[in-house]
């Protein structure tokens with residue numbers, strides 16, 4: 179260590195009155211979170227997976243001699259690109275979307291515990307609330323990005339490899355290619371709300387358990403459990419309240435006539451899950467003692 | 472007008488379940504001084520400093536930093552404060568420089584060139600563009616100092632800054648703290664090493680099991696210190712023991728390891744040694760076993776009784 183230079187302004191140094199300084203605020207915290215995410219391999223791997231993985235899946239299903247008839251839109255999947263992207267959408271909502279979002283959201287708080295860096299960021303000039311929202315916005319932004327890339331890649335590769343013939347809807351009606359593209363895009367878009375619901379769920383788990391592995395794996399497991407519960411009979415009251423039910427709300431877009439009730443319901447249910455999760459996570463982050471690190 | 476205290480913590484208590492980590496301690500640090508919080512492992516030093524930084528919430532008592540409290544000012548309490556708790560931690564996947572740049576963002580920006588300056592101060596310029604994951608312990612410690620200086624603080628809070636450093640690292644760290652203090656910075660540091668506190672600090676609070684065992688100046692501490700102790704090896708320990716009978720002011724006993732244990736004021740001990748020489752008892756070895764302050768530190772922290780005479784509010788007096 180070499181000589182100390184005159185890095186302190188004597189006027190400031192000598193004053194004994196309370197000091198005021200500039201503070202970073204939410205924007206600065208957000209920039210730091212994005213930088214940290216960009217410096218990590220995992221985020222890039224997820225994005226690359228979202229873009230590249232649909233291509234071989236489309237190629238493989240397209241090459242099958244017998245289409246997967248027992249799944250929604252499965253019987254048309256080998257000769258209709260729209261049907262294929264909807265088949266993949268149905269699959270993605272089983273556990274892929276919860277996983278993709280949780281890889282970042284389930285880690286973004288817990289990794290501070292893992293690296294012992296809570297004390298590093300909380301002893302600067304940014305409040306716990308600002309750090310919380312910066313992380314939450316980063317995780318949600320990442321969820322939007324990964325869903326967009328996955329949807330775009332799936333739709334583009336399905337239409338280019340399988341084709342864009344008119345689609346046969348769930349009521350047996352024929353849907354023209356133009357309308358089908360709109361509906362398919364809208365279907366993917368409707369999964370944003372429950373995907374963000376899973377993002378918030380991963381956040382609260384990550385905050386609660388302070389462990390990235392738990393934060394990433396638990397939302398996926400919970401999603402699968404919800405799918406299982408949703409498949410049981412005699413639970414008509416609970417089913418609409420499950421986050422995974424919102425993932426199926428797009429089915430109504432392909433019937434004749436369309437029904438949009440589940441879409442509104444799904445939006446409300448996802449919002450409720452998100453608000454409750456974030457509320458709990460925020461309360462924990464605000465109150466907790468940082469004793470580790 | 473009384474000048475603002477840099478730190479004014481009164482009656483601060485913190486329990487972790489059944490464990491009382493900090494028990495109604497009062498610590499007042501005047502602006503510009505170097506203040507030591509000294510205590511053995513588990514004394515509550517880290518817990519106290521964490522409360523100062525708002526990392527943990529005290530169960531009761533009040534903490535004001537430059538006259539601001541967490542209740543009123545939120546994170547604004549930390550305006551002008553920097554430092555680190557235990558060993559500093561960084562993001563291992565970012566370079567040293569990128570870590571500092573990110574923290575500077577959270578600080579609301581820094582003036583141009585400051586990152587380079589602080590990296591220079593801690594001698595990390597060459598390694599700044601390597602990932603922190605590959606840094607040694609000492610390098611991380613230095614990066615912690617750099618990250619603190621980046622805030623251009625008026626109060627620097629360091630929790631056992633020399634912990635885990637090699638002798639050269641300890642020397643450099645102490646020298647740096649002294650230079651920073653000389654430049655007008657208020658320093659609050661914790662330590663378990665009496666020698667370190669004696670070397671660097673003006674005032675000290677000794678903590679033991681969460682409570683204040685002593686608080687005052689180093690000079691006051693010296694007046695309370697017991698006589699130093701020495702180990703003597705001689706050619707004729709029996710004779711030396713006999714001579715000691717007639718020698719007032721020194722207390723001599725025979726150690727099981729066949730060395731003489733001598734306690735007494737320095738002048739008396741040297742007079743005794745001279746008497747040995749005159750009696751043809753040759754001296755084979757002479758070692759100081761404990762400095763007086765170390766001995767006092769052990770006395771204060773080995774038992775649980777606080778020396779109540781010294782619990783008066785000497786920081787207040789020191790300010791007048």
Ligand SMILES: Nc1ncnc2c1ncn2[C@@H]1O[C@H](COP(=O)(O)OP(=O)(O)OP(=O)(O)O)[C@@H](O)[C@H]1O
Nearest residue numbers: 469487490492511512513514515516517518519663
């Ligand atoms: N998170 C925690 N949970 C339970 N007990 C704790 C926790 N943190 C500290 N303690 C207890 O509080 C007491 C004070 O601990 P603290 O870490 O403040 O001591 P310290 O003076 O910093 O010790 P050291 O010199 O070892 O760093 C100890 O008895 C410790 O066991």
Ligand SMILES: [Mg+2]
Nearest residue numbers: 516517518557
């Ligand atoms: Mg400690």
